[in-house]
Amino acid sequence: MFKKRSLAVFAGALALALAATGCSGTVESLAGDSGSSSDGRSVLTLQDSTSYTQLPIRFGVEKGFFDEEDLDVKFTQVQDAVTGVATGELTLAFGPTSNYLRGAEKGAPIKIVSSAFRSKGPFFLIARPGIKSFADLRGKTIGIATAGSSMETYTRKILSANGVDPDDVSFIANGVNEQAYGTLTSGQVDATIIHQPFPALGELQGKSVTLARGWDYLPTYHTGVLIAGNNVIDNDPDLLRRSLRAYFKAYTYAKEHYDEYLPWLKSKLGTIDPKAVELALRQEDDIWDNNPAVDPVAIRDTQDIEIEMGLQDGPYDAGKYIDTQFIPQEYVKDFTYPRPAR
Structure with missing residues (x-):
């Protein structure tokens, strides 16, 4: 009974999100924004987040990695990431693989364009x-x-x-x-x-x-991806290529330079015990792999698990909602997975 209620709650929330037609709570209106700034540079609009897992993006902005790709990064608040990318309020959005695939299957004009900096459950x-x-x-x-x-x-x-x-x-x-x-x-x-x-x-x-x-416990359950709206995919593929390149440069640099990134991170999380910030990084370091590739085996396993849990009625062709032509090949790695707990 609980599983059925959970699915109903999710489906209802998703339907409400996809039904939204106007601005979904943005700090600044992006209506009519062509994706270019006044000096001709491209605008990359991302969901505003101070989550510690998203802070490498701001670190990368400060390091100039996005500037190197001629990108002006804007952060904006949206109520729902799927609606944000579907309506063009966001260029990219980070979030849960299964939820985004279900959204696309239900008709949202979005696609997965990359795995995120990690794709294994950091829970x-x-x-x-x-x-x-x-x-x-x-x-x-x-x-x-x-x-x-x-x-x-x-x-x-x-x-x-x-x-x-x-x-x-x-x-x-x-x-x-x-x-x-x-x-x-x-x-x-x-x-x-x-x-x-x-x-x-x-x-x-x-x-x-x-x-x-x-x-x-679920080593091949795919949990983290980046999505884009079909309009951006069709009309500004170069923006996606440059954005993903800067994204992975930022996350890769942060992980490879903890001596520089950790003090910066502690300063941004001033209300959190600095020792906890350092411990947190160490405790999940092994799944921070910075691999943009999307493993079709993991996507299949994810669907199987969702069906088993009663959160998905049956399998569908997830490949229709994945477009990896934009990922920076220099960051692609072989797929590796932790040994499951016994």
Whole structure:
């Protein structure tokens, strides 16, 4: 029953997002923007985010990597990334592979144009102190971010792999990042699936214990991609090529120069314990692979898992919604995956 409700909630939210026809809460209107600035340079418009995983973009802007590609980067707030790229408010958007594929299958004029800087689930299942094993989670409440999301998928898989029937716990949609962490520390949930740097912060503060890492349980489940609208793909392919080149240069440089990037990152996350920021980077370093290529095997596995979880009715031709002609070949690597947890 819960699976059916989760799917219904997601489908309803997606339908509302795709039905939006006007501005979706942008800070500055992009109506009529030709994609070029006044001096003839191209404008790359991205979703405004201060998430620690997205900060390498701003780092790359400061380093001049986007300027080298004749790109003026603008950040804007949108209510929904799919609507943002579909309407041209955003040039590119980062987000969950399965959700974006479902959006395209339902008719959104978007395509996946690249894997993101990482494509393996960077999720941690953390619990309040006192929960010492997975068995202790039976009868407890667990936050799964958003019903029907990939974070719910990971939570269910982690529980099942450790002998806990998902039907023996209560799931609630508790948001992400600070919001999700707050529900744990305030006692609203007993455990939650969450991104860094909050697992690291919880460890240092003594407010949480880490039970599992997502990628150990679903190593080939594809979680992170970049999408673009069909209009940009058809009419400004060079903008996408230059944007992706700058994106991967920024993320690759940040990872290869932690001595430079880490102090910068700590300064931008001034409200987070600097030790937690450093620990967070170390704890997920092995899945930060900066590989833009999209593995069709991982896409197939992702669909299979979504079907198994009751979040997708059946398989569809995902290849129709993937266009990798724009990815910078100098960053393409062989596909590697972590050994699954036993």
